[in-house]
Amino acid sequence: MYVARLAGIVVYDPNGDQVGRVRDAVARMRPGNAPPRVVGLVVEIGVRRRIFVPIGRVTTIEADAVLLSTGTLNLKRFEKKPGEVLVLEDLLDRRVSVTEPGSDPRPGSVVDVGMEQERSGEWTLRRLAVRATPTHLGRRGHLRQVDWEQVTGLSDAAGEQGTANLLAVLDQMRAADLANTLQDLSGRRRLEVAGALHDDRLADVLVELPNDDQVEILESLGVERAADVLESMDPDDAADVLAELPEPEKDELLALMEPAEAAPVRRLMDYAAGTAGSIMTTNPVILLPDVTIAEALAAIREPKRSPVVAAQVFVSRAPAATPSGRFLGMVHFQRLLREPPSDLVGGVVVDDLDPVGPQTPIAEVTRQMATYDLVAMPVVDELNRLVGVVTVDDVLDHLLPEDWRDRDRA
Template sequence: MTEATPQPIPDSAATLHLSQLLKSPVIAGSGESIGRVDDLIVRLTGGDAYPAITGVVVGVGGRQVFVSADRIREFGADRIVLSVNKVDLRSFERRDGEVLLKADILGHRLIDVAAAELVRAYDVELDQTPEGWVLARLDTRRPAQFFGLIRSSGGHASRDWKAFEPLIGHSGSQTARGISVRLRGLKPAELADLLEDADKHERGEILDQVHGDPELEADVFEELDSDQSSRILNSMSDGEVAALLGRMRADDAADSILELRQSRRRRVLDLMPPGQRVKVITLMGFNPDSAGGLMNVDFVSCAPNSTVSQALSIVAAASALQPEALLKMHVVEGGQLVGVVSVIALLQADPGRAISEIMDADPVRIGPEADLTDIALLMADYNLYLLPVVDDEDRVLGVVTVDDVLEDIIPEDWRRREPAPRPVREPAPAGKTPTQHPNGAAQL
């Protein structure tokens, strides 16, 4: 049995704003005033449907009580009318999975998934559907102010709710929702940028979400700036840090170890997987700004008499290595580097041909003590994306990739620069899929 496709909200549906409803009177079916609206409740199911209003939190005589949505006869901008004459006066208690629109959304920041940035919700729009009222859109435009007083800006800059990932700040709701599919869709660098912009509470919830996907968590930490990474690592236990660093690239893990307090380094190293620990300790022996400190110790290699087909099989099997380290196959004989061949050359060559026939027998290489300038100049002069690092006997110690060089060579003031705005892509309405525009852009 397949799940029904959510229906789009009709253009003609009635619309209300949360700001209109808050503090509006709640009227019993008999006409008697019971209290005032303190908040509205929805449940975030994680599916593709718009969240339905499940109830109202009503302020009654100094306490908050719950009124179920099925007991409401009329939603209006100036009042809510019930279909019953009495309400349960027991104090409202939030259940796991429930989200309060005023307490959790209004005035709080959410993740704008398309732009990969944190934005604040200044109002919430509700639409009436045949199934009831639903959370449909958010207004993220800051209201105009005049002498400190908020004034209406003449309309609402509303955007589809599905464009956002909320940061609820309530552990029960977060657990009930699970890991967000939309957060999984962001690139690690984008998640790292969000963490760097987030306040303490926002950062905690993003980290909790990312922590549910260990590989994604490792990728995100590789992208964090050193100050932010250090703060987060120092808030984690030794075991948590060791597990995280065990999944990271060895060069990034070595940098992170050095960001820990001296008293913690040995404890964390002892808890790391043995293979990763050896790699990290090796890298820690080099100056962090040298080729030895920048290099990744994982790379692919084969013998000169290997065939093209065998070399490509080695590349295909190296799924755990970063893609940048797979750009070239290193040809090793007797432990020494005797040549390199690009993966592109392998793909274009006869599968049965010997590697020795197509390799560059005098590859550009560099020693572990070389500094960042030497590395950058060599890469620029020879148009390299990857540079092998060798010892005095020409044994390969690791490889430096262009992304590591760029990360270290970019000036600090560039990093603080506001990035160019990304085009915002709204989710496709239900029943429609994006089509490709002749210029390459997607359109509906």
């Protein structure tokens, strides 16, 4: 069983109840070049908590599930002990040399690690999938399976390590889960993996990290790349990240961003903390009143829109972007589903709920949203132009402790 294929599969207790998901395997190194013994799995349970499950508690490992012999587990947060390695974190992409009979050692990188169960019942890391370092530019090296004993460079704690294969394992994770994984990595490895992510993906992950990690990663990217990543964020998220930086760095990054991308971020940073303006989202779905119901539904089906933003549309006079023309009202997506596709959104607008202003305290915004069961509250300026909306997740992010994303606190 290759460990990369285990990542993300569900772990069940004997009653068939889901315990969590596999995130890595833990092995203990042995003297010389003997295959390491697998001592357990790292399993993610709930939100942002990873625990250690001893391999002796595992009864079955299948392609889509891991079955445990007991539902009683130690919920203490996993911490790697001296002499242990995390297979995916520490070994994937490791630069190694492969020695085969009758040939000189050949360089390559680890693509995956296979664990096998011995007759004694213990699991060991017996096989590795290693891709040879290409000898010609543009050609991929040959992929071969080799025994652990044929490979050198695996026990070197400071050995060179790439990121491609680990990123392939992490690719299907949600941004919040990937952020959680980054917090588990060593400082150097965390920066390497974060730096290898595409700008859009890194932007999504950064907003899920604690403030200190956000700053550390941004500073490691260099100002040009950091500005590109900030441009990939929603303006409210970019404003939150920039707020953690010293003034000179903040000003430099804003100057490097495209003016059209930097403008809404600057506006958000002008609002006082604790107000609707300081937490609002500036990219809601804004439509003109002569748009049809069918066109409105197409707008909220845009894959990149978050569910909370796509839950309703806001109707205004032109322009249909913040700051908009005169705000007319809003329509929840359930109402859109009930109306004929050819009707106009202007005919179904709800206009009897008073919007709030940018300086309205967050506590008042929260009370109004709770009173009227709103997913999002429109925010208008003194000219009755829509300048943003406060969503449920904006409010929750404010109400939770400032360090709620920090795994050390969970």
